[in-house]
Amino acid sequence: MAAPALLLFGLFGLVPLGGVVVLSLTRWDGLGSIGWEGIGNWSSVLTDGATWQALGLTVKVMLVSWLVQTPIALALGVFQAPRGRLRALFAVLFFLPLLLSAVAIGLTWQALLDPSFGIGATPGLHWLAKPLLGSPDLALYTVIFVIAWQFIPFHALLYQAGIRQIPTALYEAAALDGAGPVSRFRHITLPQLKYTMVTSSTLMLVGSLTYFDLIFVLSGGNGGPGDSTRVLPLAMYITGFQAHDMGRASAVATLLVVFGLGLSMLTTRLSGFTRMDSQQEGM
């Protein structure tokens, strides 16, 4: 049964990956002929301060995103889980950002955050008329905010589904024992959501490595101001498709793959996800 999947993964996953690794050892401007470069691209990428800065920003986006999104998504999931018409309506509203494309979201927020003609121009909201996307100190956090706005709905949905799977018998028993809502949340909901949280966190962390389109649009295509939002995927794109240095860009791409693999292995290992224990022990 696994053969077709393996074939597809090999064809569309492993073969291009191998191609990128080979390309990272060459010199190619996308136009002329391909020349052998050896480890030249790698040594220049690894000794370039810009690479490490981009990696640092990527890690920062990843961690701050996780810290911001997880509690909000969890809270929304808890809110949406019980059935009810009003909650269903809210759930739909919360879900809307996920339906928009990253480019549409980027352009919309860029317009909204324009200090002269955006939200900041509304009477009473003048305190928002700040260069949120234009200040090297604030731009990254503004980007993280927009990312959160886009992805929280998805993770809230995950939590909502997770909560709805928790057997109601657990809550009923706890209520009989006199446990209040807070203690029910702490001692039943949270532990039962462990694997949902692992899934959501893995998606969030590994997904952070691919944030590109949104940052591209929000930063005027360069990861600016300066290079304050130039995360690794964006650096890869700029190297490959603006500077036309495919070899170097491939080295950066390989670096991203290695980093992403390591990260997803680490999260599953640390969380014990691989042991595949039953989620409902003792039931």
Next chain:
Amino acid sequence: MRRTPVSGNLGSPRVRRLVASAVTLAAAMGLAACGTSGPSTSSSAKGLTMWALNDQTILKESVDAYNKDHSDAKITLRLFANDDYKQKLRVAFGANQAPDIFFSWGGGALNDYVKAGKVDALTTSQVNSDRYTPSVMQSATFDGKVYGVPANGLAPVVLYYNKKVLADAGVEAPKTYDDLLAAVKKLKAKDVVPLSLAANSKWPTLMYLEYLLDRTGGAEKFTKIASGDSAAWQDPSVTKANQYLQDLAKAGAFGDNASSVNYDQGASTALLYTGKAAMEVMGTWEYANIAKAAPDFLKKGDLGYSAFPALTDGSGDPKNIVGNPSNFLSLNASSKNKADALTYLKDYVLNDSQVDAYLAAGSVPPVNGLESKLAAVKSSTDKEWLTFVYDLVDKAPGFQLSWDQALPSDQADPLLTNTDKSFLRQIPPAEFGTNMSKAAS
């Protein structure tokens, strides 16, 4: 008020690059997709393909005129969005699927193709290139050979101003850099942004550096840089130009929010015609943008324009201009329809009726001897503008191509990033040259 500026018939080379490229990122990432969607040059035995940018309405008319006369060898014109186009063209050439005739910006990007042997040189007799403005032709001339014919209007960068705002503040249009600094003070006191700048897009900031270096050290400084001399970036005049830019920023010339303003969203243009800003340094395509977004502003005669201010202690000629001389149409070296392509390039590009069409659209085509045609323009607002642009280019000893277009493509990004850092004063003026010198070597 919020609208995307349309480059209209002016064919501004860099407008909306962001939106366009972002929307089509998928295409850029998938090389295969590009290869298959590009029309093959051998798709029909007779018949040409031509690729150009969106919004080239007048160019399209010339193709239509050609097709009417040559039904046996028609040109299929494909129009693309900005950045998407650059990548698509590059991939198509790499895969030998490139069009017979292609549109480009001249300068370093075109030279990439010339060096790779992908473009044919055009002799004067083949395309009659003597009738085009010489300073413009320099952008498509490499090693003394011409590799393209200009295909749209001249786009030098000029200083626009809102006459009413300047008058309210008791300020004259600045003739020198010192005038400009003095005007900044008065305008700030009136609570208007002295210079509207879309620094989020970065290339508008670069326009200041281009002019400031030219005014400080003369045109030869950048010519030396563009010739590949990476040490030339460390010339003291490069530092001085950055110093002038930082001084302007420090004086508050660009307001507090410039780095959030994106050109593609039309905000910097809107600041000027709504009177929230007094001046803007921008390419000539801005005239058509304003005409479209605020026709009343133009009709009332509130829009003023002049050359970029001079520097009293600079050694550059204040008559020099920078910007985008024009876009070019070039011939694919492996085209199978060269004779037909040359017919089109010679007889249909910027011919008499095309010149009229460009003038009617408020754009000056790079053709010699337009005086009588200019005199015949009906609208006095337009005539004044067109004459201003024509004289500016005609009298200019040098017309420098925008740096990001003139330099090889691997230097464009370090250039824009360092310009931005200098503007934000994240790096001292001298570091700009040091960084660029490193990136260029």
